[in-house]
Amino acid sequence: MxxxxxxxxxxxxxxxxxxxxxxxxxxxxxxxxxxxxxxxxxxxxxxxxxxxxxxxxxxxxxxxxxxxxxxxxxxxxxxxxxxxxxxxxxxxxxxxxxxxxxxxxxxxxxxxxxxxxxxxxxxxxxxxxxxxxxxxxxxxxxTPIEPGYAKALDPAILQMHSVDYRNVDQFPEGGVLIVGTGQSGVQLMEDFTRAGRDVHLAVGPAPRSPRRYRGRDATDWLYDAGHYAITIDTHPDPVKAITQTNHYMSGRDGGKEIDLRRWHLDHGVELYGSLADMSGTRAAFLPDLGKNLDDADRSYVGIRTQIDAHIARAGIDAPEEAPFTKVWAPETERTELDLAEAGITSVLWAIGFRxxxxxxxxxxxxxxxxxxxxxxxxxxxxxxxxxxxxxxxxxxxxxxxxxxxxxxxxxxxxxxxxxxxxxx
Known part of the structure; x- marks a missing residue:
């Protein structure tokens, strides 16, 4: 009724x-x-x-x-x-x-x-x-995610979540600390880098993906291989599938892959481990930068390996590519940073939503x-x-x-x- x-x-x-x-x-x-x-x-x-x-x-x-x-x-x-x-x-x-x-x-x-x-x-x-x-x-x-310790940051330093970000002009002059390296974080990194800003990046555990590999976009290969047809009921690791952050890459300028090691060398992006705490003008990071970069590369190489296996099974004539090599690795892990001394005037949160x-x-x-x-x-x-x-x-x-x-x-x-x- x-x-x-x-x-x-x-x-x-x-x-x-x-x-x-x-x-x-x-x-x-x-x-x-x-x-x-x-x-x-x-x-x-x-x-x-x-x-x-x-x-x-x-x-x-x-x-x-x-x-x-x-x-x-x-x-x-x-x-x-x-x-x-x-x-x-x-x-x-x-x-x-x-x-x-x-x-x-x-x-x-x-x-x-x-x-x-x-x-x-x-x-x-x-x-x-x-x-x-x-x-x-x-x-x-x-609900945009911002950690509780964000409230302890010096109010003179601008804070913004990615949901409110539109362009670099919203930010004061000076460097920016971007927190998070999912798809949003790495693309915002590129926005600030193109604008000539000093970029500091807190690198989390997000995986990364090739963009083009062996003559095609990696997603084309994965689609043909049946990767996107796998259901959560048949996935070999459903918990990982559900909880894992999206692989980062970019569609900008016709599509590109993002190797943070290269962005450090070629564009001067300063890399740190996962952000752990803030107080006043100081930020603390976990000593996991090397691990997070290695894990992202392991995912990247794993996708290439999946594609190689599909090409071999199907007998496809595709161009070969050189094996992946690291272009840079951190010699030390920086776990503390005074934002004011580093010229950082803003923090951009790109760590997701609830x-x-x-x-x-x-x-x-x-x-x-x-x-x-x-x-x-x-x-x-x-x-x-x-x-x-x-x-x-x-x-x-x-x-x-x-x-x-x-x-x-x-x-x-x-x-x-x-x-x-x-x-x-």
């Missing part, structure tokens, strides 16, 4: 990004209507939460929204290139125009609660709604607050997630896997509705 005082939708989708729109598109193809609630505007994170020079790290051909692939339905002319921020939003806007979703922008969802009689009560900034099923498509980037699902009242979260599901389907009937990393495959949190995940989830929702699993 539905609450007559509240508007009702068979499915409510929370989040108006590519994941939310993709599920809405697939649901529409099964004849199921839905409402998308987006607290900002559609595709907000792409428009507003990326820096000016942002570009994709994976090639454009991997942009495969449901029925709207970059190099087919969209008619993109550079499948092996890497779209810039405005090009990405143009692609997304064009996808949104292929169907007519019921999108409610600037609506905040404040609480989702299962109803005793079935379905859910959804409290929003425009009032209460009810629905039979809910799809959470908000992603995992709710999800925040406290507004969902359902017993589907682990001790760390992360949702438990299988391919996005939780144990709470009618509650689903989409757009998260390793929902099923490596591509689940990216453009590559969203079509497969959305179609699977839409079919599951359709089956539940047809079976009367949820009574609205």
């Amino acid at each position: 539905k609450d007559n005082a509240a508007p009702h939708s068979p499915v409510i989708i929370v989040g108006g990004g590519q994941a939310g729109f993709s599920v809405a598109k697939c649901l529409s193809e099964t004849g199921i209507s839905s409402v998308i609630f987006e607290r900002h505007g559609k595709f907000h994170s792409w428009r507003k939460n990326r820096w000016d020079s942002f570009c994709l790290v994976t090639p454009n051909w991997q942009c495969r929204l449901p029925g709207f692939h970059y190099d087919k339905e969209y008619g993109g002319s550079d499948p092996d290139g890497f779209m810039l921020k405005d090009e990405i939003t143009n692609y997304l806007d064009a996808f949104a125009e292929t169907f007519a979703p019921d999108l409610r922008e600037h609506v905040e969802v404040r609480r989702v609660t299962p109803r005793p009689e079935g379905g859910f009560r959804v409290e929003t900034s425009i009032g209460e709604w009810t629905c039979d099923q809910v799809v959470i498509a908000t992603g995992g980037y709710d 999800p925040d699902y406290r507004w969902i009242e359902a017993d589907v979260f682990d001790a760390r607050g992360k949702p438990r599901f299988h391919r996005g389907v939780t144990d709470q009937p009618g509650l689903h997630f989409i757009g998260l990393g390793w929902l099923n495959t490596w591509g689940s949190g990216r453009f590559l896997g969203i079509e497969e995940d959305s179609r699977y989830l839409a079919n599951r929702i359709a089956a539940q509705i047809a079976a009367g699993a949820i009574s609205g």
Whole structure:
């Protein structure tokens, strides 16, 4: 029985990004209507939460929204290139125009609660709604991570998280300490280096990847080898897959790999180990720079080895490349730095985000607050997630896997509705 005082939708989708729109598109193809609630505007994170020079790290051909692939339905002319921020939003806007979703922008969802009689009560900034099923498509980037000791840093030193970064002009003159070497950290390093700034980089444990190898982009080889088809259920080390930081490389200037050793030699980037503490103008680092560089290179060489094995198995005629060699290694580990003495006037945090699902009242979260599901389907009937990393495959949190995940989830929702699993 539905609450007559509240508007009702068979499915409510929370989040108006590519994941939310993709599920809405697939649901529409099964004849199921839905409402998308987006607290900002559609595709907000792409428009507003990326820096000016942002570009994709994976090639454009991997942009495969449901029925709207970059190099087919969209008619993109550079499948092996890497779209810039405005090009990405143009692609997304064009996808949104292929169907007519019921999108409610600037609506905040404040609480989702299962109803005793079935379905859910959804409290929003425009009032209460009810629905039979809910799809959470908000992603995992709710709360920017900054360590507690950041508060002990001298207030004269500017601090900013990568979510607020747009360009170097936001920063005062002087050097910058960038903390984190995932995909964001190394690309921001390049932004500051191009601007002629002194860059200091706290190197974490993120792995790195080749860009081009043996005549092709490394991601092309890995796709052909079936690497991206591996599911979390069949992965040899699922815990590592889920918890590992993304491999760093760049799509800038047509694509390049990032070897931090070379950036130290060629561009003067000062490298340190993982940041451990701050107080006043002083920063303390762990003595793990050499280990972190070696681990990143081990990942890099491992990917090359996978590609070599695929080439050999398939009997492909591909050009040979010289073995990897280190161009530099730290002689000592610097564990302390006075930022003021080093001319550092700002700190840029690039150490990621935490999800925040406290507004969902359902017993589907682990001790760390992360949702438990299988391919996005939780144990709470009618509650689903989409757009998260390793929902099923490596591509689940990216453009590559969203079509497969959305179609699977839409079919599951359709089956539940047809079976009367949820009574609205």
